[in-house]
Amino acid sequence: MAFYGTYVLARSAALLPHVSGMRSAFGSRCMLIGRHQEGWQLAGLKTPMHHEWPAIHGGPVPLAEATGAPALAVWVSESSCLQYAAATPDGRSWTAHFADEAEADADVEGLIARGAQLPEGRCGYDHHEFCTLRLPEGVDVPPDDQAALGGNLLEWAAAAGLDTTAERILDALGTTTDETAVYALVAALGLEPLLPVEPLFDVNERDWRDAYRRGEDESTRVCREWTSRGEQLPDYDQPLPGADEFVKFLDLVAASRFGGGFTRAQLQAEAQRLGGRLPQAMTRAPHGLRPRHRRLMAVLVAGGRACLRCSSGDQLG
Template sequence: MGYWGYFVVGRAERPLAELAALAGAEGMTLRASAPGGWQVWEYAGPDSEAGEVGNMNALAEGTGAPALFGYVMDSACVVVEAAAPQSGGWTTCLARAAMARYLGVGQEGLTLEDYFLEPGDAAGRAVAWAAEAGHTADAEALVDVLAADPDPLAENLFFRLLDRLGVVPL
């Protein structure tokens, strides 16, 4: 069984785990920090004792900076939710084939694109997100990550995405 849990990414003067937007996520652990106040926190789960991780829109609004959540599912795929005060929110996934299997797409006529932005569209939104964060991101390099298969863990793709966004270098 692989890893299940959240990675919460944001920029703030104080620890993200102390912010009201993440109040329900008790027991978060700092995983990484980077220049400019960027932080990556881990919130392992799921279990019946775990609370809600919070809302990335509220986190972005509360910090005045872009925020990003990555929900890793069994180390096979990742739901990526992002928000920024000016450019808004968007959702995509990493390891698309595995995500399609988890969601059972195709069984009821739905496609993965009914749930998530496709890699090209997500890359465009990610470039705007990175720009709002004060970074320059290359759309083509983002598409490569957004369309990739896990190597071997989906959380590796998530950290590669953060690197391509210029937020937390590998």
């Protein structure tokens, strides 16, 4: 299955999900953490939860500031497009783009066929709204330049104290535009994998599944309100009293998966407490989206299929 999400490479004594700036930049759906020598970690995150999209900002810049070490992030669109962004603690940063042209063109054609209005440009993926490494409004996707990307990565590696060469980096980049390029790059930087950090539990455990699904319903509602561009939503799309507690439950589960939050027993108790807070009428079709809203989201996203997939209830795996 094609992947949408972010890979983050940074050095930190604390686990990356617990570092300031991670959630605001990349969301909190961290699925894996690979440890490497000298404190380096590679975190893989799925697309942010629906309610997190409006606040996503900063990229690797705040992470480099928080850790005091260079940070690198790669946004992957449907395993066909890679957007790189890097930052150093002294304020230097850059961004680069590398896509499979054939796949990107095919994606454009598919989206146009569904009536989406795409901006001009070769890449059919969204780099301005439903993307964790957002480009500023009015700034176009930079042209693909693998040599320049390799040079930037070499300078970043030097700032990070990693021993590599331009040849090794370019060999790792190759022509690959899916997530395997990230792992090849990490290896080219001389980072060897150690034991991975396993999550303590899945996000949608049976112990709290009902509360979590209700939270997802409200989370999606927040995203729909954000993409409505200020238009009045119909009454059945308005949040019910107390709905924000279920959204907070999603955040609590995410913050606890790698320790530092609630235990399984505490999450189960919180889910039971929330169980009677909202009427059963709140439960809707998958994630509260009706067919008409799925079509509407397809137009609003206009190429950002990460959220299109999420809004239709198809969480990325």
